[in-house]
Amino acid sequence: MTSLVRAGAFALLLATAAVPAAYAQTEAPAAESMFRATTLNLAAYGETRVAPDMATITLGVQVEAPSAQEAMQQNARRMTQVIAALKKAGIAERDIQTSNLNLSPQYVYEQNTPPRLSGYQASNQVTIRVTDLARLGQAVDATVNAGANQIHGISFGLKDPTAAENAAREAAVKALAAKADLYARATGHRIQRLVSLSEGGGYSAPPPMPVMAMARMDKAESTPVSGGELTVRVDVNGLYELAR
Template sequence: MNTLMRAAALTALLACAAPAAALAQAPPPAAETMFRATTLNLAAYGETRVQPDMATISLGVMTSGRTAQAAMQANALKMTQVVEALKRAGIAAKDIQTSGLNLNPQYAYEQNQPPRLTGYQAQNMVTVTVHDLTGLGKAVDATVTAGANQVHGIQFGLDDPTAAENAAREAAVKALAAKAELYARATGHRVARLVTLSEGTASYPMPPPMAVGAVAAMRMEKADTVVSAGEMKVRVDVTGLYEVTR
């Protein structure tokens, strides 16, 4: 009797497991639908051009001394003068940030002789954010007059890029839709619907940071350094999956 009951239970268990196994092997409804549908997986981008309203300048002071202490003291004195000049030019203290501080020994190299220590070189760099571009040239000139002898370049940007990025998004979506229509017509289909839409990171393709040039050339007595902001690009990339039908 026990044997008959165990056989019946095993038969019932196998009967329940068979539909479950078949269900596990069946493709998900969504995947099956996508397999049956004809889709276009496309990418596009949108760009807008705007005038920058802020800039960052990388500048600083390099000094030399017979000893490390002498080089650092001379550097600290000149950098204090540079920072004060920036503040007088209207730059807030929060917009002046130290970006590099270096102290390196200097050696003289002679043939068949070991390197000879000749002194030390100190460098202190700051990154300055300028929100009023009309005073950018004067700010650069003020720092050079105060003792800055390292000006590495100017990078323009936007205080609030939201509006420019949204305009680029709209242009990207329109370009994506136009591309979908083109591919659909070319293959004898029509666009049925947009299934998915993804956005990449907004980017700001620009030329390399503008080099200011030789510092000596910026010591002008009769004219300020001329800095032109021009225009900058804001770009947004998107990808989309479209379903098409006959």
């Protein structure tokens, strides 16, 4: 009876040990077949052009005064007028954000003498988001007339880039498939299957374009603003398996 038990246990041990070996034998050919396959690793991109529907612009007030307190007070008064002008021009409060606030001493440098304090400079800048581009020029004009004397840059963008990105994705995949088909035919192969596909890039807002500071202007004048078009680009990478 003891011999039968030992024999059964030994047979079970052999069967258990055989499972990993059999599994390895079935997996190895599959892995090796991928290494033996002829593959193409390609990259392509797709682009779409679309008109922007929003813009951001940074503007502000910079003043100088003999004392720090006076510089800040003058700046605060003028900046309050600028923000009021923005709101009157139709810019919502949530679209107005302080982006820089600075107070710094100003010195006069003369040869062979220590620097002499001449006063203080205070600056306050806000970045505004304009969702109605027809109001952008009027908003800029209103701020300058209200006392803004700094305009640092403007950039255009999209409120929702999803549709433009999807169009660029479709163009990228078509370009990738065409390139893969060309390589396959040129090498005497055909596309067996797409093994993997990855995406890179996508919509990103262009960097701000510099805008020169403007002096106070007459109400009859208006700042022309043109949004042009934005290019939305998506890059893709694909791995194809080829066959004869």
